[in-house]
Amino acid sequence: MKETTYRLVYAGLGLALVAVIGLAIAFNPSGAEPRLPDPVERVFPPPNDSVIRQTVLEIDLVVGYELVLFVDGFRISPAEIRVQAGTNRYSWQPAPGRFLEAWEPGSHEIRIEWDRVSGLPDPGSYSWTFRVQ
Numbered sequence: 001m002k003e004t005t006y007r008l009v010y011a012g013l014g015l016a017l018v019a020v021i022g023l024a025i026a027f028n029p030s031g032a033e034p035r036l037p038d039p040v041e042r043v044f045p046p047p048n049d050s051v052i053r054q055t056v057l058e059i060d061l062v063v064g065y066e067l068v069l070f071v072d073g074f075r076i077s078p079a080e081i082r083v084q085a086g087t088n089r090y091s092w093q094p095a096p097g098r099f100l101e102a103w104e105p106g107s108h109e110i111r112i113e114w115d116r117v118s119g120l121p122d123p124g125s126y127s128w129t130f131r132v133q
Helices: 003-027
Strands: 040-044 057-061 065-071 082-084 089-092 106-116 124-132
Touching (some): 040 106, 040 124, 057 065
Antiparallel strands (some): 040 057, 106 124
């Protein structure tokens, strides 16, 4: 091979490497989780996540707060929400006989409202969406 051919090959490989790095930076998510309000310790599925149809909604609140849950604009009955005593973890999932019997493919909006159980009121709300495949 001629000397100019080597230069062209190396230049092409260098441009390809730069393109791959540039695309990886442009399309790779930042990896930083969205900041949650203070009484909310964790939500699952996370905002903008993509999940399977069997997913269970989980919301961890600081102990001493109570939750009101809305799924796609509908308020969920407190009788349908499971609460783990001591950890204040709330969970819910669609089931036969409920307004939502199964997660339908597509985007779903979740909104939670909370308030302190005792002491001074500390109301708030938080909304996010996730996608079911």
